[in-house]
Amino acid sequence: MEFRTKEEQVADFLREGIISGRFARGARLKQQEIATMLNTSITPVREALKLLAAEGYVIGDSYRGATVAPFDLETSREVLNLRILLETQLVRGAAENVTGADISELKVLASEFASAFAAGDNEAARAANYRFHHRMFAIAAMPQTLHFVQILWARYPFDLINRLKGRVSRAADEHDEMLAALIAGDAGAAMLATRQHIEAGFQELRDSVASLPNPPSAESRSL
Template sequence: MKHQTKEERIADYLREGIISGQFPRGSKLKQAQIAEMTGTSITPVREAIKLLEAEGFILGTSHRGAVVAPFDLNATEEIVDLRVTLESKLALKAMQRLTAAEMEGLRALQGELDDAAARGDRDAVRKINYRFHELLYLAADLPQTLRFVRTLWARYPFDLINKLDNRIERASREHREMLSAILARDEGAMLAALRTHIRAGWEEFKASYSG
């Protein structure tokens, strides 16, 4: 994996924090506080916030400062379709390039995910889910495609979907199926598992929302 700059490392920390709910939608991000949390100065924090503003995770307002962007529930159906298309492309490419160390990293994350799901830790499941997909997709070495995927993640209601009853247990199972296919180098099974994983949460949410 390529070396991260300070800005990229902080952007990754913030991105994970937004997806996991550590930084709630609509909350204000204080640069000084983030600098202290990440052990850096204000300058790389400011640059990281600009990166995430470009991706859509953050709204930059001159008076209020940086605010975590809300998701767009009305656009989610289209977002899901785009996620399936682009994430399938990334996962297929990644399967051709994954190193032994990256495979072991995915195994370790799956173990953490199973443990978090078993103890009902929703926030941890969201964080580990993010790390799993990020590790897999970075291996594809398709930075422009990954950038588009991140803009979709910024607009996806992970927060609401993760609160569904038993969703984290089902997500953990979906991940295990994905990982098994990756380890077996079975592209067809991996794509089927990934598509199921991306669509399942949204379909479950729609069913609960309409009910």
């Protein structure tokens, strides 16, 4: 099993929390509250916040307090293209390395995602979505690529996409397609399903923004 330091564990907890919406964009992260929540000391929390600041998840001084970074929709198209490039490579690696135990674990995570949605717990669904993708990509054993993907995730509007009506249900179906391709050992199909999954969420968000009576201007799209 991979060894992870306390600060790495805290950082992953905060990444999941930010992507799931547990820690809202623009919210202030208080070190003592996080330390108490995780039953740890301030030091690993402070170091985790430094790491997340470098990745773009938070802004501010880790000593005086950090704030969850806002989204800038104007940059999301560039991030989308980078996500497709890197995440399809990770899925190809996963298809080459995946084991029966990995598939079983991914099925559990996919089920947790679908169950949270069915229960109306959107925050839990978004958290499960994060764990599903992170676990799938970790199978590729390409830690540098996964690290860059996590940096891209900090700049991507997952919260907004997963709040769209019916999006979580559609994402669950897309996860099933990705899993089916992995089970079949079809790297090409897994890569295509991953690309379509990423593009579908982004396009639904763009369509939602465009349908607003007064779509936000370029100057006001930082969320």
